[in-house]
Amino acid sequence: MIKEELKIAQWWEKTDNNKILCTLCPRYCTLGVGQAGFCFIRQNIGGTLYSIGYGRPTGFAVDPIEKKPLNHFYPGTSILSFGTAGCNLGCKFCQNWSISKAKLDDENSFHASPEDVIALAKKYRTPSIAYTYNDPTIFGEYVIDISQLARQEGIKSVMVTAGYIDRHARKDVYKYIDAANVDLKAFSEEFYHKVTYSHLDPVLDTLIWLKNETGIWFELTTLLIPGENDSAEELQRMCDWILKNLGDSVPLHFTAFHPDFKMIDKERTPASTLNIARSIAMTTGIKFCYVGNVHNMEGQATYCPTCNRRLISRDWHSVESYDLVDGNCSHCGTKIAGVF
Numbered sequence: 001m002i003k004e005e006l007k008i009a010q011w012w013e014k015t016d017n018n019k020i021l022c023t024l025c026p027r028y029c030t031l032g033v034g035q036a037g038f039c040f041i042r043q044n045i046g047g048t049l050y051s052i053g054y055g056r057p058t059g060f061a062v063d064p065i066e067k068k069p070l071n072h073f074y075p076g077t078s079i080l081s082f083g084t085a086g087c088n089l090g091c092k093f094c095q096n097w098s099i100s101k102a103k104l105d106d107e108n109s110f111h112a113s114p115e116d117v118i119a120l121a122k123k124y125r126t127p128s129i130a131y132t133y134n135d136p137t138i139f140g141e142y143v144i145d146i147s148q149l150a151r152q153e154g155i156k157s158v159m160v161t162a163g164y165i166d167r168h169a170r171k172d173v174y175k176y177i178d179a180a181n182v183d184l185k186a187f188s189e190e191f192y193h194k195v196t197y198s199h200l201d202p203v204l205d206t207l208i209w210l211k212n213e214t215g216i217w218f219e220l221t222t223l224l225i226p227g228e229n230d231s232a233e234e235l236q237r238m239c240d241w242i243l244k245n246l247g248d249s250v251p252l253h254f255t256a257f258h259p260d261f262k263m264i265d266k267e268r269t270p271a272s273t274l275n276i277a278r279s280i281a282m283t284t285g286i287k288f289c290y291v292g293n294v295h296n297m298e299g300q301a302t303y304c305p306t307c308n309r310r311l312i313s314r315d316w317h318s319v320e321s322y323d324l325v326d327g328n329c330s331h332c333g334t335k336i337a338g339v340f
Contacts, residue, residue, distance in 0.1 A: 009049040061080075
């Protein structure tokens with residue numbers, strides 16, 4: 001790919017020592033000429049920062065939206081999913097490491113303009129597009145251009161992200177976003193620092209911003225790793241924080257870990273751990289809590305928080321029954337939080 005084909009990046013500035021400071025995420029990489037950031041796809045070329053992942057997805061798939069996971073955003077619909085190479089976190093347990101830890105030269109990426117992505121969504125009649133697989137924060141320029149076109153075409157845009165983004169840049173990246181699933185990977189700074197090579201506070205700040213300053217629908221996911229982030233004490237602190245800062249209606253997903261990448265010595269998450277986590281959340285007062293990566297129809301169903309009737313039955317990522325009327329419980333009329 002020649003320089004003229006590359007996309008000049010946003011969110012950067014030159015430093016006093018003739019390097020570039022990337023201000024897209026809280027990592028704030030300082031790059032000399034020829035150097036790429038931690039994410040692999042933002043590079044200083046000749047004193048200018050380029051987004052070398054722009055227009056270079058590593059693959060597309062049509063998924064059920066429940067796979068993102070989103071249970072309260074157009075349940076039962078399909079979504080066009082894609083990502084690029086690279087990531088701005090270094091999670092030792094990464095379940096998509098072959099993509100997120102790959103450089104573009106090592107990955108079979110191809111060219112797809114924003115218009116091409118919209119055309120694919122239309123071709124497969126998906127009402128939404130998901131920026132996923134790796135963290136879409138790092139290809140923010142691509143997200144903006146696609147989501148703006150999608151908005152014009154009546155197609156929804158979904159971020160599947162760790163929420164690790166600079167507070168100024170996020171206003172640009174999320175301008176045309178309709179929904180997000182944010183990985184709240186744990187509730188301790190020690191875990192974030194040692195296991196993901198990032199920090200907890202910027203993620204919490206993003207969540208509070210989504211809640212208080214945007215109209216974006218969002219849900220949370222925590223991958224429970226045995227012995228790392230699954231203690232009852234930590235889960236209780238997490239749920240208390242969510243209830244206090246995000247309210248009782250944000251859906252929370254606890255998903256099962258499987259050994260991968262640099263954590264192949266860990267056991268799979270027991271189903272009992274997921275059930276305990278769900279119980280803690282619901283006892284705390286969180287109305288909608290789900291379990292994932294296991295077969296558990298009770299833990300994957302949506303219940304009315306008022307009359308406790310089962311409103312949406314799911315089998316893995318498939319919606320088996322739907323008992324909402326205009327987003328309300330068909331039995332007692334309670335408004336269910338979400339976009340239906």
